[in-house]
Amino acid sequence: MEKSGDGSFRFIKRLMLILSCLSYSVVGSDCTTTTTIDYVSALGDPGMKNDGLRVAIEAWNQCNEVGEEAKNMGSPRMADCFDLDYSSLPVRINHKVDEKDNKLGVQNGTYGGIIAGDDADIYAAQKEIYLGNKCQVMDKPNPWQFWMIMLKNGNTDTLAAICPENGKKANPFPPTGRFPCFGKGCMNMPSMHHEYTSFVDQEGHMMSGSFYGTWDLDSDKEEDESVVGNNSYYKVKWEKKIGGNESWVFHHVLKTSSKYPWLMLYLRADASRGLSGGYHYDTRGMMKMTPKSPNFKVRFKLEVLKGGGSGSQFYLMDMGSCWKNDGRDCDGEVTTDVTRYSEMIINPETTAVCNRNRLNACPPHHTFPNGTKVHRTDKERFPYEAYHYYCVPGNARFAESPYEVCDPYSNPQPQEILQILPHPVWEQFGYPTKKGQGWIGDPTTWELDVGKLSQSLYFYQDPGTKPVERHWSSIDLGTEIYMSKNQIAEWTVTDFDIVIPMTHISVE
Numbered sequence: 001m002e003k004s005g006d007g008s009f010r011f012i013k014r015l016m017l018i019l020s021c022l023s024y025s026v027v028g029s030d031c032t033t034t035t036t037i038d039y040v041s042a043l044g045d046p047g048m049k050n051d052g053l054r055v056a057i058e059a060w061n062q063c064n065e066v067g068e069e070a071k072n073m074g075s076p077r078m079a080d081c082f083d084l085d086y087s088s089l090p091v092r093i094n095h096k097v098d099e100k101d102n103k104l105g106v107q108n109g110t111y112g113g114i115i116a117g118d119d120a121d122i123y124a125a126q127k128e129i130y131l132g133n134k135c136q137v138m139d140k141p142n143p144w145q146f147w148m149i150m151l152k153n154g155n156t157d158t159l160a161a162i163c164p165e166n167g168k169k170a171n172p173f174p175p176t177g178r179f180p181c182f183g184k185g186c187m188n189m190p191s192m193h194h195e196y197t198s199f200v201d202q203e204g205h206m207m208s209g210s211f212y213g214t215w216d217l218d219s220d221k222e223e224d225e226s227v228v229g230n231n232s233y234y235k236v237k238w239e240k241k242i243g244g245n246e247s248w249v250f251h252h253v254l255k256t257s258s259k260y261p262w263l264m265l266y267l268r269a270d271a272s273r274g275l276s277g278g279y280h281y282d283t284r285g286m287m288k289m290t291p292k293s294p295n296f297k298v299r300f301k302l303e304v305l306k307g308g309g310s311g312s313q314f315y316l317m318d319m320g321s322c323w324k325n326d327g328r329d330c331d332g333e334v335t336t337d338v339t340r341y342s343e344m345i346i347n348p349e350t351t352a353v354c355n356r357n358r359l360n361a362c363p364p365h366h367t368f369p370n371g372t373k374v375h376r377t378d379k380e381r382f383p384y385e386a387y388h389y390y391c392v393p394g395n396a397r398f399a400e401s402p403y404e405v406c407d408p409y410s411n412p413q414p415q416e417i418l419q420i421l422p423h424p425v426w427e428q429f430g431y432p433t434k435k436g437q438g439w440i441g442d443p444t445t446w447e448l449d450v451g452k453l454s455q456s457l458y459f460y461q462d463p464g465t466k467p468v469e470r471h472w473s474s475i476d477l478g479t480e481i482y483m484s485k486n487q488i489a490e491w492t493v494t495d496f497d498i499v500i501p502m503t504h505i506s507v508e
């Protein structure tokens with residue numbers, strides 16, 4: 001992909017700054033007092049400004065697996081990756097992934113070097129590597145592949161016991177009302193239709209493409225039926241004017257239905273290799289460096305157009321990582337790996353579960369900026385309103401009572417979740433402090449100090465173990481519409497970037 005001229009210019013500027021600092025230090029002046037912190041992007045496409053695009057989509061059942069592919073759709077991972085050829089007029093879009101690649105599924109056997117036997121889950125993992133190789137951009141310090149659109153269906157067939165329980169084989173149990181399921185086959189993959197990125201105007205200035213589909217396969221249409229009818233629906237459409245200094249606009253729509261009342265749609269920047277949050281295998285992504293707490297910031301512009309109802313847990317920021325309770329790195333062993341998530345929910349209709357009378361849904365303590373830790377039993381000082389929900393990993397042996405255990409089925413491994421709400425205690429990190437900020441009618445460009453925030457949040461480790469260095473392999477935003485039928489959420493994301501101070505770059 002074309003490196004933006006802006007990027008290389010800034011690099012030279014920085015280099016000159018460093019050189020001039022070195023020369024100043026020779027004459028004895030203290031350079032550090034006059035140098036402001038310089039940031040570099042951790043992403044392959046800083047601020048979504050490159051004309052060429054790399055975007056992929058993936059769809060999951062409740063435990064981030066496939067189970068069974070939807071008919072005629074292939075494995076639920078696809079990509080739209082292209083470079084522009086400016087050497088001819090009109091400018092041409094050169095796609096790197098074709099229809100044959102995108103439609104590959106488990107019935108295609110070993111085509112493309114994929115070795116998955118008849119296992120649709122392993123096939124999807126391998127297909128990501130296959131698509132990643134087609135989209136990969138060589139870069140420093142590491143190559144990168146694509147933005148990732150993630151879809152997930154929360155339906156759970158408890159009688160089929162498809163998802164493991166905290167990483168262990170689960171036993172079937174009767175439906176409880178805790179998980180939606182209309183009966184056999186409720187965990188199906190959605191249809192996935194694709195409009196390849198193309199020029200959409202006569203002049204060849206405007207580029208656009210999309211992925212869309214439905215989980216209600218009986219009402220699936222090849223043409224984009226949009227949100228009419230009572231079917232579930234998703235669409236992510238991207239648009240950009242060629243040239244210039246503007247971001248791609250990612251426009252998202254998600255609609256639930258009576259059969260699919262719990263759906264998720266996120267736009268993710270994932271690590272370009274290794275185990276990213278929620279997976280037990282090597283994945284691909286947009287980050288050429290994995291950000292580490294406390295030294296990184298996340299910038300983007302979010303415009304929420306439709307909220308998705310009171311059950312829509314809209315995540316202004318969602319971060320995912322993985323480490324074991326004894327502090328070791330995750331290695332794909334699903335009974336001891338623990339996915340760690342933290343999210344800020346900005347839907348003002350969200351009602352907090354954590355409160356002074358329900359301490360089991362609050363983290364054990366809150367840490368103030370001056371380092372003071374306040375225990376959740378300190379009713380005077382603990383900021384209950386800043387927390388939505390906290391739950392401990394199912395394999396935490398020394399969790400502090402009282403506690404709630406996280407949903408044991410929703411990841412291939414146990415998980416820990418810490419969800420926060422707008423509150424003045426997050427102000428120093430640039431997060432919203434009041435309900436309604438950044439919501440419908442308040443499009444906002446955010447610069448969130450996710451690094452510092454994620455360093456200060458509580459996460460479980462076994463007592464006496466060395467606190468882990470917190471690396472965040474997934475940084476994303478989007479919504480999880482929980483248990484609400486026929487709700488529509490709609491939003492746009494632009495200018496997404498993750499930046500790391502120059503002084504904290506460790507080249508692996």
Ligand SMILES: *[C@@H]1O[C@H](CO)[C@@H](O)[C@H](O)[C@H]1NC(C)=O
Nearest residue numbers: 100101103104105107108111
């Ligand atoms: C994959 O399998 C499908 C269904 O059998 C077939 O239509 C398609 O051509 C196959 N793709 C390749 C690349 O062989």
Ligand SMILES: *[C@@H]1O[C@H](CO)[C@@H](O)[C@H](O)[C@H]1NC(C)=O
Nearest residue numbers: 219227228229230231258486
């Ligand atoms: C959607 O469902 C409602 C309630 O069941 C019904 O009244 C309405 O006609 C349906 N709409 C469409 C377009 O099928």
Ligand SMILES: *[C@@H]1O[C@H](CO)[C@@H](O)[C@H](O)[C@H]1NC(C)=O
Nearest residue numbers: 006047049244245246247495
């Ligand atoms: C491009 O836009 C960014 C902000 O979005 C700005 O900081 C930068 O200076 C602009 N570059 C040019 C060359 O206009």
Ligand SMILES: *[C@@H]1O[C@H](CO)[C@@H](O)[C@H](O)[C@H]1NC(C)=O
Nearest residue numbers: 367368369370371372373381
């Ligand atoms: C730290 O900050 C908290 C909250 O602002 C405050 O209550 C506490 O007194 C402070 N502690 C110290 C030692 O300054």
